[in-house]
Amino acid sequence: MQSATVAVLFPGQGSQYVGMGKALAEAFPEARAIFQQADEVLGYALSRLMWEGPEEELNQTVHTQPAVFVHAVAAWQVLKARLGEWRPRFAAGHSLGELTTLVATEALDFATALRLVQKRAQAMAEAGRRNPGRMAALLGLSIEKVQGLVQAVTERFGFVQVANDNCPGQVVISGTPEGVEAAVDEARQLGARRVVVLKVSVAAHSILMAPAQEAFRAALAQARLRAPRYPVVGNVAARALHAADALFADLSAQLTGPVRWRESVQHMLDAGVHTFVELGPGQVLSNLVKRIQRKTQRVNLDGPQDLERVLEALGAG
Numbered sequence: 001m002q003s004a005t006v007a008v009l010f011p012g013q014g015s016q017y018v019g020m021g022k023a024l025a026e027a028f029p030e031a032r033a034i035f036q037q038a039d040e041v042l043g044y045a046l047s048r049l050m051w052e053g054p055e056e057e058l059n060q061t062v063h064t065q066p067a068v069f070v071h072a073v074a075a076w077q078v079l080k081a082r083l084g085e086w087r088p089r090f091a092a093g094h095s096l097g098e099l100t101t102l103v104a105t106e107a108l109d110f111a112t113a114l115r116l117v118q119k120r121a122q123a124m125a126e127a128g129r130r131n132p133g134r135m136a137a138l139l140g141l142s143i144e145k146v147q148g149l150v151q152a153v154t155e156r157f158g159f160v161q162v163a164n165d166n167c168p169g170q171v172v173i174s175g176t177p178e179g180v181e182a183a184v185d186e187a188r189q190l191g192a193r194r195v196v197v198l199k200v201s202v203a204a205h206s207i208l209m210a211p212a213q214e215a216f217r218a219a220l221a222q223a224r225l226r227a228p229r230y231p232v233v234g235n236v237a238a239r240a241l242h243a244a245d246a247l248f249a250d251l252s253a254q255l256t257g258p259v260r261w262r263e264s265v266q267h268m269l270d271a272g273v274h275t276f277v278e279l280g281p282g283q284v285l286s287n288l289v290k291r292i293q294r295k296t297q298r299v300n301l302d303g304p305q306d307l308e309r310v311l312e313a314l315g316a317g
Helices: 022-028 029-042 046-052 061-083 097-104 110-130 144-155 177-189 207-223 244-254 261-270 284-292 305-312
Strands: 006-008 090-093 134-139 158-165 170-175 194-199 275-280 296-299
Touching: 006 061, 006 097, 006 284, 022 029, 022 046, 022 061, 029 046, 029 061, 029 110, 046 061, 046 170, 061 097, 061 110, 061 275, 061 296, 061 305, 090 097, 090 207, 090 261, 097 110, 097 244, 110 207, 134 177, 144 158, 144 170, 144 275, 158 261, 158 284, 177 194, 207 244, 244 284, 261 284, 275 284, 275 305, 284 296, 296 305
Parallel strands: 006 090, 006 275, 275 296
Antiparallel strands: 134 170, 134 194, 158 170
16 A cells, blocks of 8 residues: 655764664664674664664764664564565655665665665765865855855865755755865855864765765666666756666765755655655654655654554554
8 A cells, every 4th residue: 555645864974873772672673783793784782872872983974874774674674574565655864864765765675775874984085085175054145146156266265066955954964074164154154044064074975975976876886776566756967767777866875965955855745745754763854854845744664662653643543
């Protein structure tokens, strides 16, 4: 059975926290099995790092990305175990979260997708060492103003581009340290309500990630994607993707292209979706959806305390 009015969402890097997923694993055997399998596939105790820290180590890209992915898959497995053959209208994930959609839609099995996530994280960390960069969130400026800003700054000071168009008034930029610094100054002069320089050394979703994109594309080709059981809304395309080659193309462009999240959510809204279920750590995506369209139902499944509310939202409580 497919619900035409529900989409599932999977978060990306930045949603992690020490203790993530522990309560879920303790409460549900299907979640515990995912964490155990992840430890076996990766060859180290990722689950222990997620549950006990230290935070500094968990926040390293090579650990963060698998951690967020595994937690999200575990939450999906818990929901799936209670809903059987139920399918949402769409799956969508923010950046890293797009790889989680591959498991949810059965385009890849869990172990293969986890190895792909590990490869992605390693490639991004290496590209960051080769091409140091920065990122900043600009609040209170339209996407059009930011697009003009980054073009002007790139011509004068150093490369910078739009990395994430998250929601009205929230755009993340990415680029060289010089470019981002100049763009931050320019944004303040243009009247940005707030500017937040992110604590990262990787210029994600920019051409500085070209070496990572090349390595990731090669790994993706070996993974042999299948057609998803229901559509994935791609970060780069910002529309529904139905075929394996369309998924491959979107993911192949993702590390150097912007995450068009605002447009992706609007695509789902236009298709009749009004309930969004976020699976994994935190409520970042639920909050972005609220900023895009308040007249939506938004629930998240992070821990066992959330399950009843999610099932009620889906009419299965």
